[in-house]
Amino acid sequence: MACKRTLEKWGSSLLCAGLLICGPASAHLPELFGREYMRVDPQDYQPPDDLDRSRTLRPPLAAESATEEQVRAEEAAAGAYGAGIADPLINLADLQLERGDVDDAVASIRRAIQLVRINEGLYSESQLPLLRRLIGIYRDHGHYAPLGDTYVHYYRVITTGGKPVQSEQLPTLLEYLQWERQLYATRNSDTRRAHLLRAYDTNQSLLQQLHDPGADEFVSLAMSQLHNLYLVLGERPIATLGGELGRDDQRLLAIQRIAEGKGRRLLEECIALLESSPPRQQADMYRELGDWLLWNERPRTALQAYTRAISLMREAGAKEELASWFDEPAELPAKQALWSPIHEENGREPVVVEASYEVSRKGEVRKVVVSSADDDQDWQASRIGRMLRESHFRPRIGEAGFESGPRVTRHYRLIGTN
Numbered sequence: 001m002a003c004k005r006t007l008e009k010w011g012s013s014l015l016c017a018g019l020l021i022c023g024p025a026s027a028h029l030p031e032l033f034g035r036e037y038m039r040v041d042p043q044d045y046q047p048p049d050d051l052d053r054s055r056t057l058r059p060p061l062a063a064e065s066a067t068e069e070q071v072r073a074e075e076a077a078a079g080a081y082g083a084g085i086a087d088p089l090i091n092l093a094d095l096q097l098e099r100g101d102v103d104d105a106v107a108s109i110r111r112a113i114q115l116v117r118i119n120e121g122l123y124s125e126s127q128l129p130l131l132r133r134l135i136g137i138y139r140d141h142g143h144y145a146p147l148g149d150t151y152v153h154y155y156r157v158i159t160t161g162g163k164p165v166q167s168e169q170l171p172t173l174l175e176y177l178q179w180e181r182q183l184y185a186t187r188n189s190d191t192r193r194a195h196l197l198r199a200y201d202t203n204q205s206l207l208q209q210l211h212d213p214g215a216d217e218f219v220s221l222a223m224s225q226l227h228n229l230y231l232v233l234g235e236r237p238i239a240t241l242g243g244e245l246g247r248d249d250q251r252l253l254a255i256q257r258i259a260e261g262k263g264r265r266l267l268e269e270c271i272a273l274l275e276s277s278p279p280r281q282q283a284d285m286y287r288e289l290g291d292w293l294l295w296n297e298r299p300r301t302a303l304q305a306y307t308r309a310i311s312l313m314r315e316a317g318a319k320e321e322l323a324s325w326f327d328e329p330a331e332l333p334a335k336q337a338l339w340s341p342i343h344e345e346n347g348r349e350p351v352v353v354e355a356s357y358e359v360s361r362k363g364e365v366r367k368v369v370v371s372s373a374d375d376d377q378d379w380q381a382s383r384i385g386r387m388l389r390e391s392h393f394r395p396r397i398g399e400a401g402f403e404s405g406p407r408v409t410r411h412y413r414l415i416g417t418n
Contacts, residue, residue, distance in 0.1 A: 031333075037383075040411050040413050061098070064096065064099070071088045071092060081118050081119070086115045097137070106134065113130045113134070123160045125157065132172055148179060152176075164211030203221065219285075226266055233259050267285065271285050284309075313325070351413065352411050353411065354411055355411070357407070361395050365388050370382065
């Protein structure tokens with residue numbers, strides 16, 4: 001039996017009650033969208049796979065046995081640490097993966113990495129392709145415990161000795177920064193903020209270390225740092241915690257004090273770098289600037305950035321895409337993949353919840369109605385409805401600027417159900 005609930009008069013907490021009186025949520029209150037719940041397309045949504053499911057192993061192939069014999073021959077010729085053992089070990093790992101033996105494949109690659117370190121040095125760049133392969137296996141098969149250590153190892157190999165970071169190394173480093181953000185967003189522990197600080201500090205170092213960055217490389221790193229800044233300001237203001245602050249809290253407090261201006265400067269640098277780029281690319285960056293300013297309660301300057309984005313999109317002839325940007329209200333931060341969940345936390349499987357609501361010209365969410373499939377799932381619908389009231393929104397933008405409406409119907413799910 002379907003269940004509907006109207007949330008217009010709900011007060012989920014003292015915080016929510018304060019928001020109902022004071023208007024839109026401040027950017028310096030906890031940010032829930034993208035961390036506690038996310039928007040989904042119900043047609044595309046698939047429940048997360050159980051990454052720990054048992055796998056059926058196929059018998060070893062003849063090629064695998066031959067490769068194992070090659071490894072033993074190299075060991076007999078050059079000893080257990082011979083440099084020539086690494087290549088057949090890599091081939092062996094591929095064959096082991098092909099028949100589903102992930103553990104043995106990981107062991108083979110790890111041994112190959114160790115041999116490279118012994119024969120070429122602890123920070124030999126010959127390790128990098130092997131580390132990237134290991135990272136892919138860990139991610140694909142849900143081996144999250146060793147994944148972070150492997151990312152850190154990759155970063156150290158790249159940067160030890162003051163070597164400049166090359167552009168081809170950047171994608172894996174951006175994955176590492178996203179990984180730290182994911183750990184921060186999904187862990188409920190006293191040390192979770194250390195992951196956010198590590199992402200911020202590493203990102204800052206990479207902005208300084210990247211060798212001769214082009215516009216695309218700089219923009220990628222700048223947007224990654226902007227994600228970190230959204231998270232830093234999305235924390236409850238450290239200054240309100242009271243008591244003696246630990247080292248991580250002191251660092252976050254210092255970053256919170258400069259985060260708004262720092263994010264704005266990064267976006268302005270990106271805009272300057274893209275000055276000769278196609279109008280569509282410039283417009284996207286002005287939209288990012290508008291979102292950052294609006295999220296930080298600067299509606300007047302935000303509207304100036306949005307107006308410039310609209311002008312550039314019209315120049316590019318992208319009328320349909322422009323309508324998709326601004327004809328309806330949008331959750332902020334508008335990047336849907338700001339935090340992509342690592343896995344589902346313990347608890348019941350999240351369900352897709354339908355929510356219908358209006359957004360005022362000031363970004364206030366009103367007349368929220370949530371629907372769930374049955375009473376057993378009603379608690380998830382109720383929780384999402386309350387969080388929508390506490391989230392930041394970009395209102396619809398029309399010819400006269402920010403406008404109320406229209407009423408929208410969207411689908412959401414919780415990230416983890418603890």
